Amino acid sequence: MTTTTELQHKRVVLGDITSKRSNTLPSAKKKMRRRPPPPTVIDLEEPDLDVDTLQQTNPVYRAQYEEVSKAITECISDFANFDALGDVLNDDDDTLKDDNTSHHSSVLTDGPLLPEESENSAETKEKANKKYHKLWTSIKDSDNLEPIMEAEYSEDIFKYINKVESRYKPKKDYMKTQPHLDWAYRSTVVEWLVQMHEALDLIPETLFLAINIMDRYLSKTVITLNKFRLAGIAALFVAAKMEELHAPSLEDLLNALDGQYAEEEIVVAERALLLELKFKLGWPGPFSFLRKTSRADEYDDDTRAHAKYFLEIMITEGKLVAAPPSWLAAAAYYISKVMILDNDDWTLKHVFFSGYTKEQLLPLVRLTLGLCDNAKQNHKIIRKKYKSEEHSATVEVYEKWRANTTFNP
Numbered sequence: 012m013t014t015t016t017e018l019q020h021k022r023v024v025l026g027d028i029t030s031k032r033s034n035t036l037p038s039a040k041k042k043m044r045r046r047p048p049p050p051t052v053i054d055l056e057e058p059d060l061d062v063d064t065l066q067q068t069n070p071v072y073r074a075q076y077e078e079v080s081k082a083i084t085e086c087i088s089d090f091a092n093f094d095a096l097g098d099v100l101n102d103d104d105d106t107l108k109d110d111n112t113s114h115h116s117s118v119l120t121d122g123p124l125l126p127e128e129s130e131n132s133a134e135t136k137e138k139a140n141k142k143y144h145k146l147w148t149s150i151k152d153s154d155n156l157e158p159i160m161e162a163e164y165s166e167d168i169f170k171y172i173n174k175v176e177s178r179y180k181p182k183k184d185y186m187k188t189q190p191h192l193d194w195a196y197r198s199t200v201v202e203w204l205v206q207m208h209e210a211l212d213l214i215p216e217t218l219f220l221a222i223n224i225m226d227r228y229l230s231k232t233v234i235t236l237n238k239f240r241l242a243g244i245a246a247l248f249v250a251a252k253m254e255e256l257h258a259p260s261l262e263d264l265l266n267a268l269d270g271q272y273a274e275e276e277i278v279v280a281e282r283a284l285l286l287e288l289k290f291k292l293g294w295p296g297p298f299s300f301l302r303k304t305s306r307a308d309e310y311d312d313d314t315r316a317h318a319k320y321f322l323e324i325m326i327t328e329g330k331l332v333a334a335p336p337s338w339l340a341a342a343a344y345y346i347s348k349v350m351i352l353d354n355d356d357w358t359l360k361h362v363f364f365s366g367y368t369k370e371q372l373l374p375l376v377r378l379t380l381g382l383c384d385n386a387k388q389n390h391k392i393i394r395k396k397y398k399s400e401e402h403s404a405t406v407e408v409y410e411k412w413r414a415n416t417t418f419n420p
Contacts, residue, residue, distance in 0.1 A: 123183035124330040124378060126338045132368040139363035147363070159299050160306070169303065172295040173366070176335050179294040181226035183333035191235045194329030200225075201327045202392040204243050209396060210267045211259050213251055215319060219296040219326065219336070221250035226332050228284050241272060245280035253292050297322055300340035304365040307358065308348065313403075318347040320397040320405040324382045325375075327390055334375070341365035342375040350412045355420075376420045383409060 148162055159168055186194055201222060208218045225246035234242060244264070251258045259267075261274060301322070305315045321343035325331050331339065344365070349355045357369035386394040386406070397405040 122330070123333060124374060125183070125334060126367060126371045126375075129370065132371055135359070135362055135368045135370075136366070139359040142359055143363040160302065165303075169299075172299060173337065175293055176295050176337060179223070179227070179291060180333045180335075181223070182230040185226070185230040185332070186329065189229060189233060191233075192229070192239060196236065196239065197329060198327045198389070200239050200243050202390060203240065204247055205323065205396065206392050207244065207247060207267060211247075211251070211263065213247075213259070214254060216296050216298055217247070217250045217254040218323070219298070220254055220292070220294060221247040222326050223294045223296070224249055224284060224288065224292065228287055231287055232283075241276060241280050242284070244268065244272065245277060245284050248277060248281055249284060249292065295336060297336035297340040297343070300337040300365070301344060304341050304344045304361070307361040307364045308352070311348075311352070314344065314347045314351045316403045317351060317405045317408060318343040320393070320402070320409065321346050321379050321383065323393050323397070324386065324390060325379055327393070328378070328382060330378065331375075337366055338371070338375065341367045342372045342379060345369075345372050346376055346379060349418055350409060350416075355418065373420050380413075380420070384413065 148166055159165065186192060186197070204221060204225075205218065208221070221243070225243050228242060228246065248259075248261075248264055261277065264277065265272070265274060301315060301318060302310070305311055308314060318340070322339060325334075325339050325343065345355075345357060345361075357372070362368050382390065394406050396402055398407060
């Protein structure tokens with residue numbers, strides 16, 4: 012259990028609170044690794060039962076109450092005493108901005124992959140904007156089933172989230188500062204989080220926000236290998252509270268983890284992430300961009316549904332940790348469009364609604380196809396997930412398409 016001294020540290024370090032077995036996978040049998048001593052039996056129907064009574068009659072409650080109270084007080088103090096409010100509201104330079112290396116790294120075998128802007132792509136976007144801007148802002152073009160696509164507000168909404176996606180991003184090469192980790196193990200952790208996300212029955216947006224939170228945290232904090240999963244599951248718990256209508260409780264999370272972590276480990280790790288990121292959790296994720304891109308095909312449901320598989324494959328790839336979610340969404344949609352509609356045209360309308368030209372998408376499309384072609388060996392959990400009918404059996408559709416297509420971007 013965390014000592015009072017540890018709770019008094021301003022910055023919580025995951026290395027102080029993780030158990031030796033944190034790196035193990037859940038067992039088939041439900042076994043709690045630790046069992047707290049049985050609490051004193053008290054009558055919960057007693058009308059005069061209050062905090063003081065609980066503290067006097069239940070030593071376990073008393074110890075937990077004191078620790079949680081101190082943690083909450085310190086967390087509030089940390090947030091209230093940042094050097095200046097402006098620093099809280101502005102960009103976090105250490106996390107959100109890349110180094111001075113060139114962004115034109117898509118040709119490098121081992122380097123990060125990011126979208127490139129050329130004169131040709133800029134001219135194409137300008138043509139698309141002139142042709143379709145009036146359509147985009149027409150009230151008649153509103154999607155009444157999706158508030159973010161309401162014409163009256165959509166233009167301003169997407170201008171804002173385009174800025175946010177570039178601000179709240181991890182460092183593209185953060186693994187260079189992690190002596191105990193590597194990209195291969197990150198891929199394993201991401202797939203494990205996909206499994207936990209599925210077990211908790213969470214919405215897709217939660218998974219993508221969790222990966223962003225984890226990567227941004229690792230952009231700032233050095234951790235050891237056996238703390239990697241703890242950072243990931245804490246990020247998933249935080250993301251669930253941001254995105255879910257009915258977020259899972261801590262008890263739900265502990266049950267899904269099957270005894271891998273204790274309650275205290277999750278709570279302290281969650282606090283560490285929040286303080287390190289200064290509570291900046293408003294990263295937009297790819298799904299709003301995916302829906303906007305699908306507007307070019309009148310919101311084709313099948314194409315958008317199958318695109319989710321490609322997006323989940325993308326988040327396992329280290330080269331894409333700093334890639335804009337709008338770019339990932341556009342490339343995932345393009346692959347799905349070719350697969351489902353048998354049409355590889357990327358018209359000015361697609362350029363306008365996605366924000367990217369075909370030229371900009373092709374490097375990412377090639378990378379994604381390679382990842383999917385090797386999913387049976389390298390991404391078994393995601394592949395298994397998307398073989399199910401619940402997820403549109405996308406893997407079967409994709410593998411049948413790849414076996415019969417001549418598509419070679």
